[in-house]
Amino acid sequence: MKSSRLLAWIAIAIGVIYFIVPLIGTFEFSLRMRRGEYTFDAYQSVFSDLQFRATFGYSMLMALLTIVFGMLLVVPTAYWVRLRLPQIRPVIEFITLLPLVIPAIVIVFGYLRLYNSSSWLPLTNTTSGTNVLLMFSYMTLSLPYMYRAVDTAMRAIDVATLTEAAESLGAKWPTIMFRCIFPNVMSGVLSGAFITFAIVMGEFTMAALLNRPAFGPYLQLVGANKAYEPSALAIIAFAITWLSMGFLQLVSRFQKTAPLKA
Amino acid sequence: MSFLNLSNIQKAFGPVQVVKDFNMAIEKGEFVSFLGPSGCGKTTVLRMIAGFETPTGGSITVNGKSQANLKPNQRNIGMVFQAYALFPNMNVAENVAFGLKIAGKPKAEIDARVKEMLGLIKLDHLAERYPYQMSGGQQQRVALARALAPKPQVLLLDEPLSALDAKIRVSLREEIRMIQQQLGITTVFVTHDQEEALSISDRIVVMNAGKADQIGKPAEIYNRPATRFVANFVGTLNLIEAKVVDPVANRITIGDQGVTLREPLGNVKVGDTVSLALRPEAGSTAPDAKGDTALTGEVISSNFLGSVIRTRMKVGPAVISFDMFNSPGLVPPAVGETATLRFTAGDLLIIRD
Ligand SMILES: Nc1ncnc2c1ncn2[C@@H]1O[C@H](COP(=O)(O)OP(=O)(O)OP(=O)(O)O)[C@@H](O)[C@H]1O
Ligand SMILES: [Mg+2]
Numbered sequence: 173m174k175s176s177r178l179l180a181w182i183a184i185a186i187g188v189i190y191f192i193v194p195l196i197g198t199f200e201f202s203l204r205m206r207r208g209e210y211t212f213d214a215y216q217s218v219f220s221d222l223q224f225r226a227t228f229g230y231s232m233l234m235a236l237l238t239i240v241f242g243m244l245l246v247v248p249t250a251y252w253v254r255l256r257l258p259q260i261r262p263v264i265e266f267i268t269l270l271p272l273v274i275p276a277i278v279i280v281f282g283y284l285r286l287y288n289s290s291s292w293l294p295l296t297n298t299t300s301g302t303n304v305l306l307m308f309s310y311m312t313l314s315l316p317y318m319y320r321a322v323d324t325a326m327r328a329i330d331v332a333t334l335t336e337a338a339e340s341l342g343a344k345w346p347t348i349m350f351r352c353i354f355p356n357v358m359s360g361v362l363s364g365a366f367i368t369f370a371i372v373m374g375e376f377t378m379a380a381l382l383n384r385p386a387f388g389p390y391l392q393l394v395g396a397n398k399a400y401e402p403s404a405l406a407i408i409a410f411a412i413t414w415l416s417m418g419f420l421q422l423v424s425r426f427q428k429t430a431p432l433k434a
Numbered sequence: 435m436s437f438l439n440l441s442n443i444q445k446a447f448g449p450v451q452v453v454k455d456f457n458m459a460i461e462k463g464e465f466v467s468f469l470g471p472s473g474c475g476k477t478t479v480l481r482m483i484a485g486f487e488t489p490t491g492g493s494i495t496v497n498g499k500s501q502a503n504l505k506p507n508q509r510n511i512g513m514v515f516q517a518y519a520l521f522p523n524m525n526v527a528e529n530v531a532f533g534l535k536i537a538g539k540p541k542a543e544i545d546a547r548v549k550e551m552l553g554l555i556k557l558d559h560l561a562e563r564y565p566y567q568m569s570g571g572q573q574q575r576v577a578l579a580r581a582l583a584p585k586p587q588v589l590l591l592d593e594p595l596s597a598l599d600a601k602i603r604v605s606l607r608e609e610i611r612m613i614q615q616q617l618g619i620t621t622v623f624v625t626h627d628q629e630e631a632l633s634i635s636d637r638i639v640v641m642n643a644g645k646a647d648q649i650g651k652p653a654e655i656y657n658r659p660a661t662r663f664v665a666n667f668v669g670t671l672n673l674i675e676a677k678v679v680d681p682v683a684n685r686i687t688i689g690d691q692g693v694t695l696r697e698p699l700g701n702v703k704v705g706d707t708v709s710l711a712l713r714p715e716a717g718s719t720a721p722d723a724k725g726d727t728a729l730t731g732e733v734i735s736s737n738f739l740g741s742v743i744r745t746r747m748k749v750g751p752a753v754i755s756f757d758m759f760n761s762p763g764l765v766p767p768a769v770g771e772t773a774t775l776r777f778t779a780g781d782l783l784i785i786r787d
Contacts, residue, residue, distance in 0.1 A: 329522060330517055330519065333515050333517055333519040334519055334521065336484075336486055336506070336513065336515070336519070337513065337515065337519040337520075337521075337577075337580075338521075338532070339486075339505075339506040339507045340484055340506055340507070340509075340511060340512065340513040340581070341507075341512075341532050341533035341536055341580070341581075341584065342507045342508075342510070342533055342536040342537060342584065343507060343532075343536050344507060347536065351521075352521050352523075355523035356521070356522050356523050358523075
């Protein structure tokens, strides 16, 4: 009893050291830009960098678009599968897991083959076309998380009966989708959104290969060329992720709806 | 022509024929219950009326209009589900207003109607509550108000009370019946609880394996079951096998005790077996019991159930169960004793399947 308790504490301590020490080290290093004293100079340098603002803004925008279009794809799909095609759910789950298994670099080379300037749909010919392609790549990357989050939220409500109740009251499908289903899976939509946000903000491979000015490649660039700023950026990136996760927790706590009885 | 007509309805899921040749004509303002065991197709028939399932044969008309090409959202039929199915993101008032908003009613009219509906279900004070903040009984009343608010032509209820506990079940079924009569709305109520069906319906359809075995007023169904299935399912009727002794004089034997029936035996031969039904409350073993017919047998159990005493007695191969009203003077027969059950021969019904 006593010794197992001790072992547990040791395990926790090792874990904490493993995660926290490098973080503290990074943070401490990021404060040492000016010799002999701790300052936020590195952060100031980062925030005043125009490229930082541009890439950060670009990635934010991409993340937002990815979330909006991703949800417009995922929510109706998950809904339809639950309602009408429950037998193909395993297939859909498998498909949504593929982006976890196939490396991003393979996916992006696939895209480049399909949509290059001499293909039937030459998306990469224009900047906006490439932006669209990048957004769809991000959607692919975040699919496993979005689909799972939404599907889990749908399990908590009786999708089929709610749909029939709405139909018997005269509702057509856009109304059912946006007034009866979407608001009740909002917790899933939001948690999917925050994870997507974190993924897009840090993504490197796709943005770099599609040559778009995103935050990921910028991180890499700074990391290769400067000393203190990369540490500051790493801390900023961590903060973004943590904020996302924190919001995720908040959202799941302030869900207005309690699960329905089956 | 009746208000709601179901003629020769068929429904097959793949090779499985779930509803067979179902016929029913329901008058305007009538309260009809579909009663039957689990899996007999009650929900399926209801869902065909609502338009959620398409019949594989036959036709449904409401108010003279064929429903064949109407989607569920074009039928104007109210539906109440066993699992309430309130929209969790809307409060009570918003739930009730939902159908009216869809219909594009002006705001003032919606507000007035919502208020009226909440008054009807006596939940005015909970208009702002969300479904998860209410009990099952309250939620089901809101579901009823939501279904009634757009003034549907027909109200369908699929086992609306089976998720509730016994007390609420009884009070809510009376409330549903009162509201139904007040609004005069044509209603189909699905249940597998015979007491529920008997207590609130104008007419009952007893369903058995996708067919309507018997359609009738509650008292008819209870007193004159048409088939063995109905006799078994409705009430706690005794089914007794008897041997024909004299088809002309209507004489039969139960075990070795002879009985003369009131009802003509009809087309049977000497030695044939006939099934008889006897309601448990038809007879008594009390010394002052009246009746022109008596059966004697050994008491095998006697249970005190409060207002009644339920006794089971062995007569030849048959076991007959009967209920006597409890009264302070009544001495129930003891187990092992030989007792004589008296009743009127007219209470013995012949069951012809
Ligand atoms: N979508 C479906 N696909 C295949 N079979 C179905 C479907 N819906 C119902 N059935 C079958 O049809 C039969 C009748 O079902 P139904 O739901 O109408 O029964 P019920 O009388 O309402 O029973 P319960 O009292 O349990 O609700 C059942 O055997 C059921 O398995
Ligand atoms: Mg059912």
